[in-house]
Amino acid sequence: MAEILRVSNIWKKFGGLIALRDVSFDVREGEILGIIGPNGAGKTTLFNIITGFLKPDQGRVYFYNEDITGKQPFELAKKGLVRTFQLVKPFLGMSVLDNVLIALYMRYGVLKGLSEDELIKEAREKLSFVGLLHRENLSADALPHGEKKKLEIARALALNPKVLLLDEPVGGLTTTEIDDIIRVIERIHASGVAIIIIEHNMRFIMRLSKRIIVLNFGKIIAEGSPEEIVSNQEVIKAYLGERFIARGK
Numbered sequence: 001m002a003e004i005l006r007v008s009n010i011w012k013k014f015g016g017l018i019a020l021r022d023v024s025f026d027v028r029e030g031e032i033l034g035i036i037g038p039n040g041a042g043k044t045t046l047f048n049i050i051t052g053f054l055k056p057d058q059g060r061v062y063f064y065n066e067d068i069t070g071k072q073p074f075e076l077a078k079k080g081l082v083r084t085f086q087l088v089k090p091f092l093g094m095s096v097l098d099n100v101l102i103a104l105y106m107r108y109g110v111l112k113g114l115s116e117d118e119l120i121k122e123a124r125e126k127l128s129f130v131g132l133l134h135r136e137n138l139s140a141d142a143l144p145h146g147e148k149k150k151l152e153i154a155r156a157l158a159l160n161p162k163v164l165l166l167d168e169p170v171g172g173l174t175t176t177e178i179d180d181i182i183r184v185i186e187r188i189h190a191s192g193v194a195i196i197i198i199e200h201n202m203r204f205i206m207r208l209s210k211r212i213i214v215l216n217f218g219k220i221i222a223e224g225s226p227e228e229i230v231s232n233q234e235v236i237k238a239y240l241g242e243r244f245i246a247r248g249k
Contacts (some may be wrong), residue, residue: 001028004194005081005163010059011220012045019045023059027163029039032185032195034209036202036229040217040237044086049167054075060150078107080162084169087200088148090140090155093188097136099151100126100203103158125152125191130184131142153184163194170204178204206230214239 005027012020020042027033035043047062048054050061052073063081076082091099100123127133130150135143143151149169156164163237170178178201185208189195196200199205205212206226214222214229216238222229229235 001030003027003031006062007050008062009059010049011055012042012049012054012056019218020049020056021217023215023218023220025220025223027194027196028055029196030192031116031187032189032197032208033208034205034212034226035196035198036200036205036212036239037214037215041215043215044167045218046215047083047196047198051081051165072102074106075240077159080160081165082156082159082163083157083165084152084162084167086167086171088145089146090143090151090154092139092141094140095136096132096138096140096143096151097123098153099140100158107159123158126157126205129157129187130154137220146173146180149173149177149181150184153181153188157188161193163182163196164188165196165198167198167202168196170199170201173198182207194220 003026006205009025010020010023010025011018014098023046035046044056049056052071055070062068063079068076068079068081091102097120101119102122104119124133124136127136127203129239130153132147132150132154135147140151152170160189169179173181182204185195197205209226212224212229213220214227214235221238222235224232226235
């Protein structure tokens with residue numbers, strides 16, 4: 001598989017705190033990459049740097065071999081580097097359909113000659129994809145938490161991502177809701193989109209990811225398959241905890 005995203009020697013400090021320490025990895029075409037680590041390990045900071053919300057102190061980010069370091073988030077979204085957020089923030093007071101339409105307006109602009117009917121049709125396709133078409137006229141405020149997570153994904157899909165970064169997509173969800181999100185992500189992956197996932201739910205991350213990176217204190221301490229990660233003693237000590245040690249006995 002061809003490399004489409006490369007993160008090279010990224011450092012980031014906030015005052016005296018080193019949030020990321022010489023972080024390097026790549027993402028390959030059609031891959032699902034998981035990123036795990038304790039709270040404060042630097043995972044969301046890494047997402048923020050990749051997607052232009054923060055600039056690194058050192059290091060570069062490459063997308064299809066183009067140096068995109070420090071470019072604005074809207075520029076990167078138009079290139080196909082798209083993310084969701086840990087804290088879901090729909091446009092409140094607007095319908096579910098209008099939330100997706102706004103993302104489509106951002107993608108196409110106002111000069112593409114697309115009719116309102118064409119945009120609405122595509123917005124409905126995205127809602128149908130995530131299982132929210134029946135909610136299209138509902139105010140986004142009224143959605144339960146699990147469906148707000150789906151709406152966040154639908155808005156991201158409206159931007160036509162080549163790489164989709166999901167920041168804790170199942171945080172706070174029930175087992176049934178998690179299984180529903182898994183099916184949505186598997187469908188996204190099957191359509192050819194590469195996916196990077198930050199998540200604390202180990203059942204979720206182990207099921208979806210073919211490769212996992214582990215961050216601790218801003219540094220990559222392990223990288224490998226799910227099977228390699230759960231048996232790595234440094235990862236167990238830093239993050240997975242005693243329950244994994246006990247299972248291995």
